[in-house]
Amino acid sequence: MKTGIALVTGASSGIGEATANRLAKAGYKVYGTSRRGAQAGQRTFEMLPLDVTSEESVEAAVKEVLRLQGRIDLLVNNAGFGVSPAAAEESSLDQARAIFDTNFFGIVRMTRAVLPHMRQQGSGRIINIGSVLGFLPMPYMALYSATKHAVAGYSESLDHELRTMGIRVSVIEPAYIKTPFDANFMAPDVPLDAYREVRSAVNKRVKEVVEGADGPEVVAETVLQAALAARPKLRYTAGGLASRLRLLRRFAPAGVVDAGIRKDLRLTT
Numbered sequence: 053m054k055t056g057i058a059l060v061t062g063a064s065s066g067i068g069e070a071t072a073n074r075l076a077k078a079g080y081k082v083y084g085t086s087r088r089g090a091q092a093g094q095r096t097f098e099m100l101p102l103d104v105t106s107e108e109s110v111e112a113a114v115k116e117v118l119r120l121q122g123r124i125d126l127l128v129n130n131a132g133f134g135v136s137p138a139a140a141e142e143s144s145l146d147q148a149r150a151i152f153d154t155n156f157f158g159i160v161r162m163t164r165a166v167l168p169h170m171r172q173q174g175s176g177r178i179i180n181i182g183s184v185l186g187f188l189p190m191p192y193m194a195l196y197s198a199t200k201h202a203v204a205g206y207s208e209s210l211d212h213e214l215r216t217m218g219i220r221v222s223v224i225e226p227a228y229i230k231t232p233f234d235a236n237f238m239a240p241d242v243p244l245d246a247y248r249e250v251r252s253a254v255n256k257r258v259k260e261v262v263e264g265a266d267g268p269e270v271v272a273e274t275v276l277q278a279a280l281a282a283r284p285k286l287r288y289t290a291g292g293l294a295s296r297l298r299l300l301r302r303f304a305p306a307g308v309v310d311a312g313i314r315k316d317l318r319l320t321t
Contacts, residue, residue: 055079056125066231068130070268104158114165129159130181139247140194142240155199175218182223222278226290228265
């Protein structure tokens with residue numbers, strides 16, 4: 053089992069932290085990142101400060117890993133945030149730009165920073181943390197769904213471009229995961245009375261489902277599987293629910309999928 057040097061963004065908690073720990077356990081030398089840098093407490097991996105919305109910060113972190121280790125074999129793009137369940141109309145253009153700047157353009161910045169070095173060494177893996185919302189949009193999560201669609205499209209295109217250079221790209225698509233992620237939700241910045249009741253109901257439903265969801269370790273195991281696969285797939289679902297939703301999206305009639313989404317979120321008509 054060949055491992056190497058791994059860089060994991062958004063590794064201070066949740067999926068990122070679980071992934072960094074799992075990779076370290078598997079034998080990778082792992083550098084996790086966070087906007088806040090190293091936090092107190094023992095870790096199985098080292099932490100570096102990194103803000104994926106800043107090109108200077110991205111370049112500095114990548115340069116530091118290369119200074120310390122001379123190579124990067126695996127990049128896991130996990131840093132991201134969401135807007136708490138709300139209607140698309142309730143977010144301003146500034147808020148839309150902010151979520152894309154982290155969730156999508158953050159991945160673009162990180163990828164552009166590591167690719168010259170991976171090309172030079174003739175090998176590498178890039179794994180992007182997407183979501184089932186990248187293939188099955190959810191009402192009242194329009195902006196987050198849009199960023200994850202962008203991540204999926206970018207990842208698939210990039211993989212085709214890089215295969216002949218010994219570099220592979222995969223996107224991991226979990227469903228609900230029980231993490232502190234929702235603590236970092238951004239509230240909609242232009243809330244409207246017209247959506248108040250249904251927004252509240254959807255928020256309540258999402259919290260109910262998250263309480264019984266898989267933990268972040270499910271995603272971490274899938275990342276490791278993709279990282280070590282001799283022939284990695286373009287897209288991996290993580291967890292049973294995500295796999296079922298993928299099958300539903302692929303094989304069920306559109307009307308059935310549509311009705312199922314609305315029934316699950318308890319939306320009328």
